[in-house]
Amino acid sequence: MMHFEAYIDESGNTGIDLFDKRQPFFWTGTMVVTQGVRFPCDITSIAQKVGSKELHGSKLGLRRINEIAKQLIDIIETLNARFMFTRVEKSHISAMRLADALFDNVNNPAVTAFHYNVPFNKKMLAYYVDIMMDEKDRKDFWNIHLAGDSEEFREFLIRFRSKIERQFPKSNQRGRQLVLDAIAWGIKEPDSLLSERTKKPEGIEDFRSLQYESPNLVSITTLLHGLHYIAEEYEMKATKIIHDEQSEFGKYIQHSFSLLKRIRIDQSNQFLLHEVKDSDTILAELELGSSANSPFLQIVDVVLWMMTQKVDKGKDIMGNARNLMNCIISRSNIFHFSSKHLEADLKYSFNEIMSKPITQQKMQSGIKAMEKLEASRQQQMRENNLLK
Template sequence: MYFYVDESGHTGPNLFDETQPMLYYGVLSSKVNVDLLAEDSLRKLRQRAKVLRLHANELGNGGLVPLASELLALQRRLNFRFDLYRVAKPDHAIICFFDQVFDHGNNPAITWTGYWTPMRYVLLLKLAKLFDKDIAKQAWEARIETDSDKADALLTSVCMELRSRVGHLPDARSRQLISDTLEWAEKNPKKIYYNTKKKKDKLQITPNIIGFQSVMHGIASRLKTKKAKAAAIIVDQQSQFNKAQKSLSEYFAALSDLPAANGPGLPAIDFSGMPKIPIEFASSANSAGLELVDLHLWVFKRTMEGKELAPELYRLIEPHLYRGRTDEISLNAIAARWERWFEELPDPTPEQLERSQSLIAYDEERRLRAIQGG
């Protein structure tokens, strides 16, 4: 199979650009070489539009509508699929904070269940209510600060401010756990390993690379579903993130034959089916597949953001609403996904309840000892 990958909404480590709150990735997948088989059709459309390449942002509704029927016919002829992935950038700062500060391996003040079971999402969403934009910005500044002393001072300040707001949470147990965890981090910032140490490490935690993880998992899922192998993975060429994308794809390929585990109730970490073929980088100036990704991604974005879109163009994405994949990393997506899981959770048996209470008591004793000692 052939895959073509492009992104939109790129702001790198600047997560708080109000004009681009979402990072999008679009992935076009096909059994055939789209670069080869779509080129003639797109060349004719370029000539009609009197442009060198079909860039949706430049053509807009007015420029694309006259081409819509031909683009739809090309889509049907090639029978490709289009998958969409997006990351809510301001939410990413809060999720990163939770992942580091509430990591059970770094912070003994958090319970084992608070990090290694779906209860982590309950705590994450409650913690998120304590953030405002300014505190989220400070937390992210600390995360990408390469000077550890500066980062630790920022982290301590963020923890102190969040802890002052814990009283707004409605239940006593959440207030206790979140307050204790923040206080321990506040007193032991160097043990949290919060900040990135080098410029290249900063790239690895940007929404661009977090979103690209979803892209690679989506490609692996497509390959497993179709029982196929990757013939090519073409990624849009841009200087800042291509090296990090390449490193990530190689890392995932190396894990493709290894078993992975996760906490009980958490989604399995599945690297099976990860393509081992090296990803390639190209410009839409010489890739018909990337040119088509740009067009479809623009239509998807306008639809999801409620912006003006001609009905003729909506027809381009309509089939993919049912046969494509979509995934989102955001606090709202986490809430929607896990609310259903907790609602469908069966009541525990008396034996399970007794055993769980015993384990919780044991872990609570450990946690309190760690707080008193640290």
């Protein structure tokens, strides 16, 4: 089996501020090359050609990138490099944190493992929350989440319940009731739903530090998913992973990466309980490196900046820079974490369900299973004094 190296850069360090309108998305860019490959030229001479010591996309701008685009294309093709991008909508993090708080069946008896651990069902419940939260809701909940204030959370949920009752589509009675039941428990026991942020279980590594709430850290799971995907697609394993050391969250990124790289959640079937598997795809620990000492990181910096200009800012890239952009795109995968992607993912899964034939026998069997599950859920709520 072949081995690969990965070089990672970020689009900027934003901390735990999710609502900076100038930077609604957080990006990472990764270049994947075969283990031990040599960089084919002196990158310093290329940088000097455009009046710089190093290649940094934001400092060069499109005009100067255009001047060296042909050389960058030659480098990428010689290295046979592939690129991977993650794009995280920062305000979406708040909505998904609320969804996790509400629907984690370990903490909320109004929800079952069937609802939280089956990917399609979990995404559907998360989508209900996402579409109901406006910008104020997201900001309010995010502040509560960071502070771990259970009384403020109770007041927030009372307001949010009123919103659900007024605005949630009455055509979807089952979804509406599930959300309202989950909220009812939160109003009754708000501290239990904030416990993942406020209480450290004995013997468990403390992830309550607010540093772990930054988009930089949230993107790690998406980044690892992408690395696993590329590794499996090309039947390779990672033996070196270098992250640009400029990130102020470096040590937290390293820690999270070290713990999460060993596992992979199999969600190949969206309609079955997801399975957590051991993984040996990522053999290396994440290292921090300087772009000054790594031509690979300098290429990633330029490539990532160009991608954000095209996708987020909609810039029309012309000339040789356009050829470079096309070269990058032809060798890229992009992984999204956003409201639009959640909606698109659900539509795809729903169409997949509707396209499959189902017999009357299977239909009746499914109805009976759902009735049994709902009876169990209702009993669980009665035992926790949510129903009389």
